[in-house]
Structures are given as structure tokens and as C-alpha cells.
Amino acid sequence: MDPKPIITVLFLISATVIAAQEYVRPPPRKALHFPWSRKPSSLPQQVHISFAGDKHMRVTWVTNDKSAPSVVEYGTSSGKYSSVAQGESTSYKYILYSSGKIHHTVIGPLEHDTVYFYQCGGQAPEFQFKTPPAQFPITFAVAGDLGQTGWTKSTLDHIDQCKYDVHLLPGDLSYADYIQSRWDTFGELVQPLASARPWMVTQGNHEKENIPFLKDGFQSYNSRWKMPYEESGSSSNLYYSFEVAGVHAIMLGSYTDNDEYSDQYRWLKADLAKVDRQKTPWLLVLFHVPWYNSNKAHQGEGDGMMAAMEPLLSAASADIVFAGHVHAYERTKRVNNGKSDRCGAVHITIGDGGNKEGLAHKYKNPPPEWSVFREASFGHGELNIVNSTHAFWTWHRNDDDEPIRSDQVWITSLVSSGCVAEKTHELRKILTEP
Ligand SMILES: *[C@@H]1O[C@H](CO)[C@@H](O)[C@H](O)[C@H]1NC(C)=O
Numbered sequence: 001m002d003p004k005p006i007i008t009v010l011f012l013i014s015a016t017v018i019a020a021q022e023y024v025r026p027p028p029r030k031a032l033h034f035p036w037s038r039k040p041s042s043l044p045q046q047v048h049i050s051f052a053g054d055k056h057m058r059v060t061w062v063t064n065d066k067s068a069p070s071v072v073e074y075g076t077s078s079g080k081y082s083s084v085a086q087g088e089s090t091s092y093k094y095i096l097y098s099s100g101k102i103h104h105t106v107i108g109p110l111e112h113d114t115v116y117f118y119q120c121g122g123q124a125p126e127f128q129f130k131t132p133p134a135q136f137p138i139t140f141a142v143a144g145d146l147g148q149t150g151w152t153k154s155t156l157d158h159i160d161q162c163k164y165d166v167h168l169l170p171g172d173l174s175y176a177d178y179i180q181s182r183w184d185t186f187g188e189l190v191q192p193l194a195s196a197r198p199w200m201v202t203q204g205n206h207e208k209e210n211i212p213f214l215k216d217g218f219q220s221y222n223s224r225w226k227m228p229y230e231e232s233g234s235s236s237n238l239y240y241s242f243e244v245a246g247v248h249a250i251m252l253g254s255y256t257d258n259d260e261y262s263d264q265y266r267w268l269k270a271d272l273a274k275v276d277r278q279k280t281p282w283l284l285v286l287f288h289v290p291w292y293n294s295n296k297a298h299q300g301e302g303d304g305m306m307a308a309m310e311p312l313l314s315a316a317s318a319d320i321v322f323a324g325h326v327h328a329y330e331r332t333k334r335v336n337n338g339k340s341d342r343c344g345a346v347h348i349t350i351g352d353g354g355n356k357e358g359l360a361h362k363y364k365n366p367p368p369e370w371s372v373f374r375e376a377s378f379g380h381g382e383l384n385i386v387n388s389t390h391a392f393w394t395w396h397r398n399d400d401d402e403p404i405r406s407d408q409v410w411i412t413s414l415v416s417s418g419c420v421a422e423k424t425h426e427l428r429k430i431l432t433e434p
Contacts, residue, residue, distance in 0.1 A: 026151075026377075026378075026398075026400070027358065028149065028151070028356060028357070028358035028359075029149045029150030029151045029154075029354070030149060030150055031147075031148060031149050031356055032148050032149060032150065032152070032153060032185075032189065034185040034188065034189075039064070041063065041064035041065040041068075042063050042064075042065040042068045042121060042123055043063065043064075043123060044061040044062075044063060044103075044119075044120035044121055044123055044125075045061060045062045045063065045064075045100070045184070045187065045188060045191075046060075046061060046062045046184060046187025046188055046191055046224075047059065047060070047061040047120060047127055047191050047194070047195040048060050048061075048187070048190065048191065048194035048195055048199050048225075049129055049194065049195060049196075049197070049198050049199070050198050050199055050200060050201075050225075050226070050227055050228065051166075051198050051200065051228055051242045051244065052106045052108070052228050052231055053106075053228055053231035053232075054109075054243070055108050055109040055110050055112075056106050056107065056108030056109065056110065056231075057106070057107055057108060057110060057129070057131070057198065058104055058105070058106050058107075058226065058228070059072045059087070059103075059104075059105050059106075059107060059118065059120060060102065060103065060104050060105075060224070060225075060226065061102075061103050061120045061121070062099070062100040062101065062102050062103070062184070062187065062224075063100055063101050063103070063121060064100045064101075065101065066091070066100075066101050068101060068103075068121045068123075069086075069121050069122060070086060070087040070088060070089045070103040070104070070105050070121070071084055071085065071086050071087070071105065071120075071121060071122060072084070072085050072087065072105040072107050072118055072119070072120055073118065073119050073122065074107055074116050074117065074118035074119075075116065075117060075118075076111075076114060076115065076116060076117070077117065078117045078126065078128075079117070079126065080117075081117070081118070081119065083107070085105050085106060085107045085108075086105065087103055087104050087105025087106060088103075088104055088105075089101050089102060089103045089104065090102050090104070090223050091223070092219055092220065092223045094178075094180045094209075094215065094219065094220065095214075095215075097180035097181065099180065099220075099223065099224075100184075102223055102224055103120065103121065104226050105120075110131050111131065112131055112132065112133055112134040113130070113131060113132065113133040113134065114130070114131050115128055115129070115130050116128060116129055116130075116131065127195045127196070128196065129195065129196050129197060129198075130165070130196070130197070132165040132166060132198075132244050132245055133165065133245050134245060135245055135246055136245060136246050136385055136386060136387045136388065137384060137385060137386050137387070138165050138166070138244065138245040138246070138247065138384075138385050139162070139163060139164040139165050139166075139382060139383065139384045139385075140164060140165065140166050140167070140168050140284075140382070140383040140385075141159045141162060141164040141166070141167045141168070141197075141380060141381070141382055142167075142168045142169075142170070142322055142348075142350050142380065142381040142382070142383060143155055143159065143167075143169065143350060143352075143353040143379075143380040143381070144169055144170040144171055144172060144204070144288070144322075144323070144324025144325075144350050144351045144352075144353055145171070145172040145204065145324045145325065145327055145351040145352065145353045145354075145355050146169070146172065146173055146174075146175075146186075146190075146353035146354060146355060147172070147174070147175040147353065147354060147355025147356050147357075148174065148175065148182070148185060148186050148189050148355075148356075149354055149355060149356050150354075151353075151354030151355075151378045151398060152189070152353060152354035152355065153189075153354075154354065154378070154398045154401050155353050155354045155378060155379065155380050155398060156189070156190065156192075156193055157401075158379075158380055158396055158398065158403035159193060159380050160192070160193055161403065162382055164197065164382060165197065165244075165245075166197060166198050166200060166244060167193065167194070167197055167198065167199045167200065168200055168201075168249070168284075168286060168322060169199060169200070169201040169202070169324075170202060170204075170286040170287060170288055170322045170323050170324040170350065170351070171201070171202050171203055171204025171205075171206075171207070171254070171286075171287070171288030171323075171324045171325065172204030172205065172206045172207070172288065172324055172325070172351070172353075172355065173186060173201060173204075173206070173207065173221070173225070174186030174187075174206070175206050175355050175356060175357075176206070176209070176220065177206060177209070178209050178211075180220060183220050183224060187224065200227065200242065200249065200251065201225050201227065201251075202227075202238070202239075202251040202252065202253065202286050202287060202288065203218060203221055203238055203253060203254075203255060203256075203288065204254070204255070204288040204324060204325060205254075205255060205288065205325070207220075207221040207255075208255055209221075217255070218237075218238065221237075222237045222238075225237075227240050227251065228240055228242055232271065233267065233270060233271065234267050234271075235263060235267070236253070236256065236263070236264070238253035238255070238256045238264075239251060239252050239253045239256070239264050239267060239268070241271050243279075243280055245385075246279070246280055246281055246282060246385070246388060247280055247282045247283075247284060247385060248275045248280040248282070248283050248284070249284045249285075249286070250268070250271060250272075250283070250284070250285045250286070250318075251285075251286050251287070252264065252268070252285065252286065252287040252305075252309070253287065254287045254288040254289040254302065254305060254325075255288070258304070258305045258308055258309060259304070259308045260308050262308075265308060265309065265312075268309065268312060269312065269430075269431055272312065272316045272427070272431060273431050275316065277317075277415050277420050281388040281389075281413055281415040281416075282319050282320075282385055282388075282391070282413055282415075283316065283317060283318045283319050283414075284318070284319060284320050284321075284322070285313060285318045285320070285321045285322070285345070286321070286322045286323070287305070287321075287323055288323060288324050288325050289301045289302040289305065289323060289325045290302055290323035290324075290325060290326060290330075290347065290349045290351075291303075291305070291306040291310065291321070291323070291347060292330075292332045292335055292347040292349075292368075292370060292371075293323075293326055293330065293349055294330065294363055294364045294367050294368050294371045294374060295326045295328050295330065295349075295360050295362065295363055295364070295374070295376070296360070296362040296363065296364060297326050297327070297328075297360035297362070298325055298326050298360075299364075301325070302323070310336065310337065311430065312430060313345065314336045314337070314341075314343070314344060314345070315423055315426045315427040315429075315430045315431075316423075316427055317343065317414040317415075317419050317420045317423055317427075318345045319345060319346070319391075319411070319413055319414055320345060320346045320347075320348065320383070320391075320393075320411065321345045321346070321347045321348070322348050322349075322350060322381075323347065323348070323349050323350070323351070324349070324350060324351035324353075325349070325351050326349050326351045326360050327351050327352055327355065327357060327358065327359050327360045327376070328349065328351065328352055328359055328360045328361075328374065328375065328376035328377070329348075329349065329350055329352050329373070329374065329375050329376075329377065329379060329381075329395055329397075329407070330347075330348070330349040330371060330373065330374040330375075331346065331347075331348050331349075331371075331372050331373045331374075331393075331395070331407060331409070332346060332347040332348075332370045332371055332372060333346070333369075333370050333372055334346055335347060335370045339369070339370060340369060340370045342417065342419070343414060343417070343419035343422065343423065346411055348381065348393070350379075350380070350381050350395070352376075352377060352378045352379050352380075353378070353380065354378045354398070359376040359377065359378070360376055361376045363376075372409075373395075373407045375397070375406065375407075377397040377398065377399075377406075378397070378398040379395055379396050379397040379398050379403070379406070380395075380396055380403075381393065381394065381395045381396070382394050382396070388413060388415060388416070389412055389413050389415070389416035390410060390411075390412060390413070390416075391410070391411045391412075391413070392408070392409075392410055392411075393407075393408065393409050393410075393411055394407065394408045395407040395408070
């Protein structure tokens with residue numbers, strides 16, 4: 001008798017049993033091992049790019065050689081660089097650690113939706129990136145609390161498989177946690193992705209690294225991850241905004257003053273006053289500590305910022321708010337002032353990038369009425385904004401090493417539901433208050 005049918009049947013039964021079981025959450029994975037290698041001291045390392053105002057990109061890299069020039073040569077065909085830009089550089093000391101030379105060079109104006117080839121400091125290798133389109137559709141990859149473990153690698157591999165234009169990171173990058181060389185290994189780990197698409201980041205608690213009486217906070221973060229704060233009228237790298245293809249994105253700081261008398265709050269008001277929903281119908285906001293969180297981890301930590309800033313963001317009709325901090329995934333209905341509200345924002349906690357601290361498993365029960373989907377697994381999200389009215393959001397869980405699309409939803413914009421128009425007066429009033 002041919003044993004094949006029996007084996008097939010047995011296989012099908014066992015597969016069904018496995019599928020029916022509850023998903024078993026994987027444990028944290030070990031920190032990645034980065035073998036030490038001697039690199040030529042002028043070799044560009046840790047290359048990443050970020051938006052630097054309309055049609056411009058900032059290229060950032062590190063060299064051990066302190067005399068290496070901060071120039072970027074670039075063009076639209078490989079090996080032929082029709083343009084060159086000169087930038088600036090910085091470096092910092094942290095106790096016994098001395099950073100390499102950190103170069104920041106702004107290039108442009110650049111065409112939309114175009115592949116550029118570039119070289120840093122006149123040195124091979126050549127890198128390439130694609131600029132985002134001028135209009136919808138546009139796709140954002142979103143993952144926070146990355147760190148540098150086996151799970152981080154798995155998340156980055158999955159993001160690499162997707163077609164996206166911009167990476168959004170709501171805080172907690174390297175988990176260097178005072179060990180400065182880990183900022184260097186993190187830079188190396190993300191280079192393949194971050195040199196090819198703009199990485200727009202905001203800070204989390206792991207970026208602080210302050211030591212009372214010795215070190216102010218955010219020294220490494222601000223030196224290495226310079227964002228377009230000057231370009232967006234902000235006086236601090238810890239909060240800024242940018243516009244891309246019909247989207248106005250605001251990156252806020254959970255760990256810098258955010259009360260009504262703060263500089264950040266004043267800047268936010270000024271920034272919101274500049275938003276034109278005809279030009280940028282979608283308004284996205286990112287910060288680290290979630291305001292709507294039904295996980296037991298980090299309960300209430302965002303309350304102060306929420307009390308100060310939610311009325312402002314609600315009057316401005318923010319469409320989607322992304323946060324990290326809690327190592328799990330959660331998506332809410334449209335909410336405002338603690339309850340569901342058709343004109344509120346969708347809040348998404350996506351602090352599940354894969355860091356060494358592992359997942360946050362415990363939830364408050366029963367779930368609040370506003371919580372739609374919550375799960376403690378590592379993964380990443382993709383926001384595909386199709387047009388001025390529709391966006392498709394998916395969350396991809398790292399099922400072992402396969403990305404599995406586990407949550408998905410169409411989100412319609414507040415412009416299309418009439419909320420933006422309904423709130424015109426409320427917004428004007430709040431923005432003109434002294
Ligand atoms: C926007 O995209 C959605 C989803 O594909 C579609 O149903 C809708 O008709 C589009 N709207 C416009 C104005 O093109």
C-alpha cells in the first residue's frame with residue numbers, strides 16, 4: 001500500500017491541531033554579536049538618511065578618521081555623480097568613550113520618486129536611496145523600541161521585504177543604555193535599511209542617558225540622529241515636523257517639557273497653525289509614551305503630556321497617533337478625552353520592534369471600550385496612505401521568522417468625515433489663545 005495518503009492525512013491533522021492552539025509567544029532573543037573588525041579609518045560607517053526640508057535629504061555617517069571630509073557626491077546613475085554637497089560634522093565624549101567624526105550633509109534639491117546613488121567622504125562603497133513620491137500613494141513602515149537582538153534582526157528583515165517609502169520610529173533606538181559603542185553597532189545594524197530610505201525618529205527613555213551633575217540627556221542621540229528641527233522652526237532636535245506626499249507628520253518629545261508653558265507646546269501650536277489640510281490632508285503624530293494603553297506596563301506615564309496636548313491635537317484633527325514604550329501592539333478606535341469619538345485620533349502602540357527587555361504580556365481586563373486589538377508579540381506596521389480619504393494599516397507579527405499579517409484596517413481621514421471642517425473654529429480659538 002502506498003503510504004503517502006496516510007502521511008498526508010496525518011500531516012493535515014497535526015497542522016490543524018497546531019493552528020488551533022493558542023499562539024505561543026516567543027521569549028526574548030539574545031543581543032546580536034558584532035565581531036570586532038579593523039576598518040580603514042576613513043571608511044564611511046553607520047550611514048543613514050533623513051528628510052531635511054522640502055526636496056532635501058540629510059546624509060549622516062561616521063568615520064574614525066577625524067580629517068575625513070563631510071562631502072556627499074550623488075547622482076541618478078551609478079558611479080556618475082553630477083552633484084556634490086559639503087556638510088558639517090560633530091563628535092562627542094562620554095566618560096571614557098570618544099565618538100568618531102559624525103558627518104551631517106544635506107543634499108538636494110532632489111526629484112520625487114527617484115533613485116539616487118551616493119558616496120560619502122569621497123569613499124566607496126556606493127549607497128543608494130529612493131525619494132518618496134510627490135503625491136499619494138505613500139507607505140510608511142513603523143516600528144519602535146528596536147534595540148539590537150535576534151528579534152530586531154527579524155523585524156528589520158521583514159521591513160526590508162516590504163515596499164515602503166519612509167521609516168517612522170516612535171522612540172527607543174539602540175538600547176545602548178550608556179554603553180556608547182552600542183550606538184555604533186546599532187548604526188551598523190540599521191545601515192542597510194536606513195541608508196536606503198529616510199528614517200524619521202523621535203526619542204524614548206533609552207535615548208536620555210543623562211548622569212546627574214556629569215552629563216545632560218540626549219547627547220549621543222542628538223549628535224547621531226539629527227532630525228529636521230531647524231527646517232521646521234523648532235529649537236530642539238527632540239521635536240519637529242516634516243511633510244511628505246500629502247502627509248504632515250509631527251514628532252513630539254515625551255521626555256522634554258511638554259506642558260502648556262513649554263517651548264515644545266508653543267512650537268506645536270505654531271506648527272499646527274501652518275498645516276494646510278488641502279495640501280496635506282493626513283495629520284500623523286508620533287511620540288514615545290502612549291496615551292491610550294490597556295497593557296499593565298507603563299500605565300499612566302503619558303497622562304501629563306496627554307492632559308496638556310490632547311486638546312490641541314484633537315482640535316487640529318490628528319488622524320493617527322503612533323507611540324512605543326510598551327513592548328506590545330495595540331490599536332484603538334478613534335478616541336478623544338478617554339473615550340471613543342468619531343473625530344478623535346486612532347492611537348497605535350507599536351513598541352514591539354524586538355529589544356532585549358522582551359514583551360509586555362499583562363493586560364487590564366476587561367479591555368477598555370476603545371481598545372480594538374492588542375497582542376504582545378514582536379512585529380512591525382505598514383501604513384499605506386492610498387489617497388486623501390483612505391489609508392490601509394496592517395500589523396505584521398514576527399511568527400518565528402515569518403512576517404504574518406495579524407491586524408488590518410481601513411482608516412478614513414478626518415478630512416473626509418467632515419471633522420476637520422467641523423472643528424475649524426475650535427482650532428482657530430485654541431491656536432490664537434495667548
Ligand atoms: C480612495 O481610495 C479608496 C480605496 O481604494 C477608494 O475606495 C476611493 O474611491 C478613493 N477615493 C478617491 C477620491 O480617489
